[in-house]
Amino acid sequence: MARNNAIATVNKKQKESRFLSFYKDPPVSMSQSSPRQNVHNKPFLTTLDGGASKKPPIWLMRQAGRYLPEYRAIRSQSKSFLDFCYTPALATEATLQPIRRFGFDAAILFSDILVVPDAFGQKVSFEVGEGPRLDPLTTPKAIEGLGEFSLAHLDPVFETIDRVKGALPTETAFIGFCGAPWTVASYMIAGQGTPDQAPARLFAYRHPAAFQLLIDKLVDASITYLARQFDAGVEAVQIFDSWAGVLPAAEFERWCLEPVARIISGLRVRNANARIIAFPRGAATHIPTFALRTGADGIGLDTAVDYRWAAQSIPPNVVLQGHLDPLVLISGGAAQNDAVREILGAYRDRPHIFNLGHGILPQTPIEHVEALMKQIRSSEV
């Protein structure tokens, strides 16, 4: 009840004006009036639009994947992970599996952030047990010589969206996604995952103009790609900036905040009602400014964020998503029960979408996800 009353009585405009001093340029979501039509019965969308709910909607990052036996069974039908992503029948099935098993409030398109470099013509592959491998872009010339972004290359992704949207239960929302320019660029430059994305950070210091060009190409491609995902049928998108946390403040502003803000405003030019969640993993104390200046509807919080701090420091008109430690979900038991209760309590007075602080891990026992669902569904915060 407390949650209902609190949310219903705080006037949205009042909340916004309290934070006006925070930012220089009003974010697009606040400066335009774009009332979304509530012609659906989808708790995830209601909450993302700022509505009240007795219990938070829930989905989990990487909810389709190797912890599910049914995923492992169909994954073995494709030799390469990218082939799997580009086979609409398989990608559709992978998207739907966690919905059937757990009844999450949102499905996330099954694909990968690295289909974008692939659509630029960069060679991308996934080695079992080693993660992604790309032909690294090591010189400014390589960036200048990058091919055109081919949206048509991603047609199988849009066909997957079309198939999934016809197969989802009416109460289940559908989320599309892309990687944020900094995170995608960091893989394009290093050619693989690294502990701290040092290759891309060094490249950006040494060749700022060429790095800016790469970021600009990714901003434009991301706008086109996400707009097309909406056209195909997704109802919200998430922008994954998984490596936002490795940058000093000035670089965070230039390579994470500004590009994501440009994607969001560009996308809203194409689709005024686009619902957008940004996930700046590791952004820590930059998060309130990031939320205000990008104008994202929702912010995905990572595992390390203190929920008491987040509840108080992030403007109340921003919907918070997260952020149970994926390792707690492996542990289960009392640790899981307590951690879930704490998160529910911390966000009881504001719109909250329950999620993990990063992707679900392959070792996660199915029963622990079932216990999580039971706890969330029986919660009344």
Ligand code: CP3
């Ligand atoms: O969330 C979902 O269920 C939708 C599908 C999804 C995948 N990757 C499937 C996947 C999403 C949203 C992603 C995003 C993604 N991909 C990110 C951002 C989120 C994050 O985790 O930080 C990043 C950085 C990538 C790049 C990537 N893809 C890496 C580093 C790896 C290897 C690590 C790993 O977990 O294996 C992948 C491969 C990948 N993407 C798998 C899945 C299910 C595993 C590959 C397999 O099943 O063979």
